[in-house]
Amino acid sequence: MLRRSPAIFCVLEERELVDVAAFLNGELRLTAGTELALLSAVTGERYPCTAGDLERLARVPADRWTAEDRLAGELGAEPSWLAEQVRRGLLLSDADDATAAHLRRRAELLAAQQWHPRAALYHFLIRGPDAAPASPPDDDAEALEHAAAGAAAFLARFGPPPEPFHRRGERPDVVLPLVEPAGEFWDTLRTRRTVRAFDPDGRLPLADFSALLRAAFGCQGLAELAPGVSVLHRTSPSGGARHPIEVYPLVLRVEGVASGLYHYDGHDHGLVGIRELQPEAAAAWVREAARGQRFVGSAHAVFVLTARFFRHHWKYRRRDRAYAVILMDAGHLGQTFQLAATELGLGAFFTAAIDGPRIEQGLGIDGFEEGALALCGCGVRRRDGTAGGLEYRPFTPPRPAAGPKHRGAGGLRRRDRPLPTD
Amino acid sequence: MVSIDSCHIASEDHAAFLSLAARDDAFRHRLTERPAETLAELGIAIDARRIPAAVRLPNKDSLRASSFIPWRGILA
Numbered sequence: 379m380l381r382r383s384p385a386i387f388c389v390l391e392e393r394e395l396v397d398v399a400a401f402l403n404g405e406l407r408l409t410a411g412t413e414l415a416l417l418s419a420v421t422g423e424r425y426p427c428t429a430g431d432l433e434r435l436a437r438v439p440a441d442r443w444t445a446e447d448r449l450a451g452e453l454g455a456e457p458s459w460l461a462e463q464v465r466r467g468l469l470l471s472d473a474d475d476a477t478a479a480h481l482r483r484r485a486e487l488l489a490a491q492q493w494h495p496r497a498a499l500y501h502f503l504i505r506g507p508d509a510a511p512a513s514p515p516d517d518d519a520e521a522l523e524h525a526a527a528g529a530a531a532f533l534a535r536f537g538p539p540p541e542p543f544h545r546r547g548e549r550p551d552v553v554l555p556l557v558e559p560a561g562e563f564w565d566t567l568r569t570r571r572t573v574r575a576f577d578p579d580g581r582l583p584l585a586d587f588s589a590l591l592r593a594a595f596g597c598q599g600l601a602e603l604a605p606g607v608s609v610l611h612r613t614s615p616s617g618g619a620r621h622p623i624e625v626y627p628l629v630l631r632v633e634g635v636a637s638g639l640y641h642y643d644g645h646d647h648g649l650v651g652i653r654e655l656q657p658e659a660a661a662a663w664v665r666e667a668a669r670g671q672r673f674v675g676s677a678h679a680v681f682v683l684t685a686r687f688f689r690h691h692w693k694y695r696r697r698d699r700a701y702a703v704i705l706m707d708a709g710h711l712g713q714t715f716q717l718a719a720t721e722l723g724l725g726a727f728f729t730a731a732i733d734g735p736r737i738e739q740g741l742g743i744d745g746f747e748e749g750a751l752a753l754c755g756c757g758v759r760r761r762d763g764t765a766g767g768l769e770y771r772p773f774t775p776p777r778p779a780a781g782p783k784h785r786g787a788g789g790l791r792r793r794d795r796p797l798p799t800d
Numbered sequence: 801m802v803s804i805d806s807c808h809i810a811s812e813d814h815a816a817f818l819s820l821a822a823r824d825d826a827f828r829h830r831l832t833e834r835p836a837e838t839l840a841e842l843g844i845a846i847d848a849r850r851i852p853a854a855v856r857l858p859n860k861d862s863l864r865a866s867s868f869i870p871w872r873g874i875l876a
Binding site: 394395396398401403404405406408525527530531600628 | 814817818821831835837845846850851852855856857859862863864865
């Protein structure tokens with residue numbers, strides 16, 4: 379028996395295609411093409427199709443099972459065509475074989491976990507590795523050179539990017555006083571930066587590792603909204619206080635903790651072992667998890683951020699922006715993590731360039747009830763002080779010279795349009 | 801991998817292909833010596849009549865400078 383998956387999307391796409399024949403003749407050439415394709419939230423894959431495929435699929439009921447023989451007759455389809463659509467998750471089958479059962483369970487989970495179909499499609503289409511280079515540069519100098527070459531090539535092909543400052547008018551209507559508060563908190567904010575170079579001989583002190591976990595991801599408070607409905611308080615905000623993000627530390631070089639993969643237990647502030655890995659194996663695994671970003675394997679601890687989707691969707695049921703809020707939650711945690719690491723004098727980074735399925739397999743999670751979103755990592759900084767990235771010139775907003783055209787916060791210049799008032 | 805017809809690589813796949821061709825000497829050698837077989841390993845079918853008798857590839861520098869290869873950003 380078969381039925382159509384409820385999570386199929388059809389797109390007509392203009393695409394750029396590499397002309398392989400020209401390539402083999404020494405020429406890099408793209409040609410334009412139009413393609414009809416089906417997108418399956420169940421498999422997270424895209425399948426080029428014909429109008430005939432689409433018309434046939436549209437005739438398969440999604441709300442009830444239909445016998446395969448009957449469908450084949452009604453659609454004029456070969457059994458092999460039907461089997462292919464089952465393999466793609468476009469049709470669901472009640473058969474007992476592993477593939478059919480797996481895809482059927484995924485479709486059931488999408489509904490039961492209250493995913494909005496378009497949000498589910500987006501998440502499951504992007505969770506795998508994309509077309510990023512398989513072997514990105516492996517040292518700082520080459521990475522910067524690559525970035526500079528990439529920027530130059532983009533400039534040549536696409537023209538200049540938008541200006542870094544978005545300025546509406548020649549000068550502000552209200553010139554604000556430049557206040558640079560002093561103190562450790564403000565220094566930490568100002569000195570935060572991405573660090574991708576770590577001391578190869580260093581080990582992360584256990585106290586710092588523990589403090590980071592507690593500060594960035596630990597539970598600081600509990601509240602009961604109703605009997606049986608409790609929410610956490612963390613140092614970062616979360617939509618609806620749902621806090622769906624889980625943390626899996628990968629210990630590479632931390633004093634007093636065996637290298638390997640763990641789950642962070644926020645309730646007891648402890649680690650639950652998933653599997654022990656030698657540091658070299660852990661580094662190799664996380665480099666692959668980060669889609670070949672080699673610096674990630676040189677960190678002393680890496681933290682996988684996952685989401686328990688239903689923790690969030692329990693409240694935000696089938697809401698199209700719910701998934702965006704989950705991603706924002708991960709971003710908030712990443713920033714807090716970086717600030718805490720900076721305060722401890724450590725280097726830290728955050729990356730969303732991950733291979734979701736590979737990570738999920740390593741963590742023993744299915745990707746549907748709980749899925750990987752991002753990685754952050756930290757370590758003792760390299761002794762020469764290099765951070766492994768761009769060096770920024772300090773910037774302070776210029777202050778206009780005092781004069782009649784520039785007024786402080788006490789008054790406004792005349793504008794062509796009236797300013798909105800309450 | 802998806803091939804649209806017998807000699808094209810779809811856009812989401814071309815960056816990986818080009819990245820290999822820009823960096824991996826062993827891949828370039830195989831592609832030059834055994835193009836059909838090497839492309840088939842990537843799931844790319846090509847009509848044998850479209851393969852030139854003497855394969856020559858765009859040089860690595862031009863590929864690495866090409867904006868066809870996605871440019872990795874540096875988070876800061």
